[in-house]
Amino acid sequence: MKPTIKNAWLATVLLTAITGTAACGGNGNNSATPADNGANGATQASSQGADKTGDSGEPLSIQMFAGLYNEVPDMNDAFWTEWQKQTNTKLNVEWVPSGDLDTKLDLLLASAQLPEVLAAPDFKRPTLINAIKGGAFWDLTPFLGDFSKYPNLKNNVPENAYKYRTIDGKIYSLPGSRSQIDPGIKIRKDWLDKLNIPVPTTLDEYADALVKITKGDPDGNGRADTLGLIGGGVIISDGDASFASAFGAMEPTYNDEGGLIYTNLNPGYTDAIAYFRKMYEMGALSKEFSVMKRTQAQDLFTTGRAASYTRSIWWDKEWEDLIKKNGQPDAKILNLTLKGPKAYAVNLTLGGTGSFLISKKVPEEKVWKLLDYFEKTASTEMSDLAYYGIEGVHHTVEGGQKVLTEQGVKEVNTTSKNAGVLATQKWGKVISASGDKAYNDAKIAEVQNFGEIGSIDPFAYLISDTWNDVWAKYQNEWKSTVTQAIVGQITMDQYKQFVDKINNLPEAKKAYKEFAENFKAMNP
Known part of the structure; x- marks a missing residue:
């Protein structure tokens, strides 16, 4: 099942933003929000956002929480120096190892000591949803308006990015654009x-x-x-x-x-x-x-x-x-391309599950500047920098293919792609920046048909507050029961009885009804 975006849905969200009917939720101390200005919200975006990131002036300081997938980067190395130069920013990033990311994220959300920007790997993590509904982050819908001031954020992200990350019809996060084939x-x-x-x-x-x-x-x-x-x-x-x-x-x-x-x-x-x-x-x-x-x-x-x-x-x-x-x-x-009893063993992502959220503690004036930063990072130029670095320093061009140098392999990696939205690329999670053209052509051919035969989990975007409460109670027990079933400590019939117990809970049935309604609304 491959979800498709519906133009009617996007038109509704944009109309809501333009007319200013979507209010910014939150517990912040800012008295004026874009919604307070009614239909002038889009105009305000133009005037307050005029001092674009990367233009002349003092660098924009950004405090960020983000995932670490390689060695801790030196923010003064050649790559990060160039990234900050091109975006006219000074990044202060708390890099958190990927294995500890979910735990650290939950602790951070519970503490309410949020950084200015939170880079979360899963836009629908229950603790994050709860924080959003509790007013911890800015509603970006009226800021973005009709996206006329943010063409990169509109055109260079996966087509379903904003559709699937809305909460109560509002956009709270910007996507980390990645490819569906992963x-x-x-x-x-x-x-x-x-x-x-x-x-x-x-x-x-x-x-x-x-x-x-x-x-x-x-x-x-x-x-x-x-x-x-x-x-x-x-x-x-x-x-x-x-x-x-x-x-x-x-x-x-x-x-x-x-x-x-x-x-x-x-x-x-x-x-x-x-x-x-x-x-x-x-x-x-x-x-x-x-x-x-x-x-x-x-x-x-x-x-x-x-x-x-x-x-x-x-x-x-x-x-x-x-x-x-x-x-x-x-x-x-x-x-491998492996055929199973009902489909192929190929999982497709939504193509942008990561999220960048702006803390409600950030003044409104800075929200505009942060959005300008993310607009810049969603450009093809900055995305090229994130994937290949600086020519002659991080990569050379061989046979029309950019190939990372030894310094490039060290400085340009998964972590270096985690500080901005980036433009989505079909083969972005397939090709290797350190591989030559022949290698990457062969790798693409290897998974050429994944997009047609793969499956997307609908629960990658469906949300139910009721289910969040249910799963919080049973998830760890489910994990333990799965292990017991696999290693033979319990029979498969016993495992099925455990699953039936959860599925037959009144609150689980209520959540499943909510999921069904949500799915129908997303895929009319």
């Missing part, structure tokens, strides 16, 4: 070749291939100690959405009352858990899957100790190089 189920192609194993095309063939690899000593160390599938908890973190897609878990599934059942608790997802149970019994799934952290999983894969892992496709070149440095010079990573 995660891939990776396997060591060189190990398949070494052991004469055909490239698997189905989930069953994939499981069989992993068993053969774990028993076949592909790294040549004389021991059968190679791990099969790994991940940060696998079924509760890296990769579960891709595998669950193959069992139809992403297709809208309704209960007898017409309520839309939460993805993790629908029959397709339960079938995916049964598959992981089989993988565990066969030895294809790492015995440590339930306690493995993301950083540990990445280290295991890049040191050549594991056969399969699911993460963003653009890591492949960097990880191949690391594996080669770790004594396996023939390393080659392949992203």
Whole structure:
């Protein structure tokens, strides 16, 4: 199911903004808001936003909370110096390691000690939704108006970006533009070749291939100690959405009352858990899957100790190089196209799940300037800088393809793309900035059809306050029960009984009704 934007919806939001009917919620001390100025809101955006970021004048100081996906960056290095120069800003960023990001974010929201800008990886995280509804962030709808002053924020983001992030018809966050094609189920192609194993095309063939690899000593160390599938908890973190897609878990599934059942608790997802149970019994799934952290999983894969892992496709070149440095010079990573019982094991993102929110403590005058900054970051020029850095310093041009230098690999990475909206790119999470044209052309060909065969989880954008309360009570117990089912501590029938218990709660049924209504409104 691939959601599509409806022009009527966008027209309604824009009309609301222009007429000033959408008020800025909040507990801030600002007495004047764009909505107070009625129909003059768009005009005010023009006058107050005239001092564009990047023009002459003092740099705009921005305090930001954002995710860290690489080494902590030196904000005075060549890349960040150029980024701040082109945007005429001084960035003061609290970089939080990705593995701790959700926990730190929840603590930050609870403390109410918000930075000026919050970069959140998931725009619908319940704690974030609650903070928004509690007035912690600016309603940006009247600021953005008809987007005439922000053409990059209108035209360079995924087409569904604002539609799916509205709360009560209002826009509180700007998207972190990324491509729909993102995660891939990776396997060591060189190990398949070494052991004469055909490239698997189905989930069953994939499981069989992993068993053969774990028993076949592909790294040549004389021991059968190679791990099969790994991940940060696998079924509760890296990769579960891709595998669950193959069992139809992403297709809208309704209960007898017409309520839309939460993805993790629908029959397709339960079938995916049964598959992981089989993988565990066969030895294809790492015995440590339930306690493995993301950083540990990445280290295991890049040191050549594991056969399969699911993460963003653009890591492949960097990880191949690391594996080669770790004594396996023939390393080659392949992203698989695996057919399941009901669909392919390909998960598509909404293409902009990340969010940039502005604290209500920020004065209105600065909100305009921050929006000018984000407008600048959504330009193709700044996006090119985020992906490739400075020519001659961070990249060279070889055969028409920009290729990162050693300094570029160090300074231009996932973290460097996390301080601005950026223009969306179809292959942005597929191609490697350190790969040459031939490498990237081959990588695109590898996943060329993902956009057509992949599935999107509708709960990536659906919101229910009732469900937030229900899931907060049962999520940890569900995770524990999933692990017990996979490792064989309980039967699958016992797992299904647990799922039925949650699905039959009156409050869960109420939430499912809300989800169904929300889904219908989003996809009329």
